[in-house]
Amino acid sequence: MSGDERHLELPFTGPATFFKAPHVPALELHRTGGRFDVGILGVPFDFAVGFRPGARFAPAAVRAASGRYAVPPSGYYDFETDSYSLGGARLVDAGDVDVAQLETAESHDRITAAARALRAAVALPLFVGGDHSVSYPLLRAFDEVRRLHVVQLDAHLDYSDSRNATRWANSSPFRRAVEALPELVHVTVVGLRGVRADPEAFAAARSRGHELIAARAVHAAITDVVDRLPKGENVYLSIDVDALDAAELPGTGSPEPEGLSYGQARDLVVATVRRNELVGVDLMELAPELDPTGRSALLSARLLAETLEAWWRVRAESGA
Numbered sequence: 368m369s370g371d372e373r374h375l376e377l378p379f380t381g382p383a384t385f386f387k388a389p390h391v392p393a394l395e396l397h398r399t400g401g402r403f404d405v406g407i408l409g410v411p412f413d414f415a416v417g418f419r420p421g422a423r424f425a426p427a428a429v430r431a432a433s434g435r436y437a438v439p440p441s442g443y444y445d446f447e448t449d450s451y452s453l454g455g456a457r458l459v460d461a462g463d464v465d466v467a468q469l470e471t472a473e474s475h476d477r478i479t480a481a482a483r484a485l486r487a488a489v490a491l492p493l494f495v496g497g498d499h500s501v502s503y504p505l506l507r508a509f510d511e512v513r514r515l516h517v518v519q520l521d522a523h524l525d526y527s528d529s530r531n532a533t534r535w536a537n538s539s540p541f542r543r544a545v546e547a548l549p550e551l552v553h554v555t556v557v558g559l560r561g562v563r564a565d566p567e568a569f570a571a572a573r574s575r576g577h578e579l580i581a582a583r584a585v586h587a588a589i590t591d592v593v594d595r596l597p598k599g600e601n602v603y604l605s606i607d608v609d610a611l612d613a614a615e616l617p618g619t620g621s622p623e624p625e626g627l628s629y630g631q632a633r634d635l636v637v638a639t640v641r642r643n644e645l646v647g648v649d650l651m652e653l654a655p656e657l658d659p660t661g662r663s664a665l666l667s668a669r670l671l672a673e674t675l676e677a678w679w680r681v682r683a684e685s686g687a
């Protein structure tokens with residue numbers, strides 16, 4: 368038996384960490400003295416959902432599912448281009464934020480602190496929520512990034528000033544972020560649809576010049592949508608998994624029909640990565656227990672794997 372054959376890669380062997388990366392808690396990363404290429408932090412907070420909860424279980428589910436996409440030492444092999452990506456990449460699982468149930472401000476402070484600690488130790492921080500409300504405390508950790516752009520894949524705008532008597536729910540994170548961060552200059556939302564839209568939120572987003580793109584536009588001509596994505600900017604990519612069609616990814620709290628296919632979402636992610644400088648990524652609103660088949664968690668893990676794969680290729684091409 369050769370050395371390679373001793374180190375097997377069965378997807379279900381533990382411990383279950385993101386992509387089978389070593390685990391170092393975010394707040395202890397500075398002690399390692401090392402610098403990682405990618406760090407992944409779980410944010411198991413779903414106390415701000417207006418409908419079906421369950422996203423608190425997403426970090427654990429994505430860890431389990433991502434065992435299938437553990438990066439081999441030589442990287443992922445792409446048979447279409449006969450090339451590798453992510454070979455030698457140093458990944459770290461930064462654990463979960465120790466959130467405080469029903470103490471929203473306290474949880475937000477803990478999320479921002481953990482995200483700052485992760486940013487200090489990795490080239491690309493990746494966050495797995497949680498409901499979408501936590502994108503606000505995560506974005507606070509990027510407050511010194513100049514001319515920050517957000518690209519948000521989502522069925523919903525999440526830009527309400529207030530909904531159901533709260534300003535901190537998963538209906539409002541990007542409104543709060545734009546108010547709090549002077550350098551957050553632009554939001555592009557792709558995948559919008561549904562019949563529950565908040566007209567005040569749309570009016571506010573339009574008045575700020577944000578780019579609001581319906582799922583229907585993606586179905587009509589995705590190349591036209593790609594042309595409307597930012598180019599040459601510092602981009603924080605926020606993926607609400609309900610951007611995907613509910614038939615393909617049912618494990619989410621507020622599913623909507625007529626959504627993006629996995630391939631459309633992947634193509635939009637890859638285009639966003641290729642056109643811009645990616646400063647951070649989050650994946651939100653996966654509620655794994657609403658999908659007993661487990662495929663929602665698998666698709667989420669795979670979308671993150673393809674995001675990392677594209678980011679690494681761009682980095683390798685630019686000689687970084």
Ligand code: MN
Binds near residue numbers: 499523537652
């Ligand atoms: Mn959302």
Ligand code: MN
Binds near residue numbers: 521522609610621652
């Ligand atoms: Mn949504």
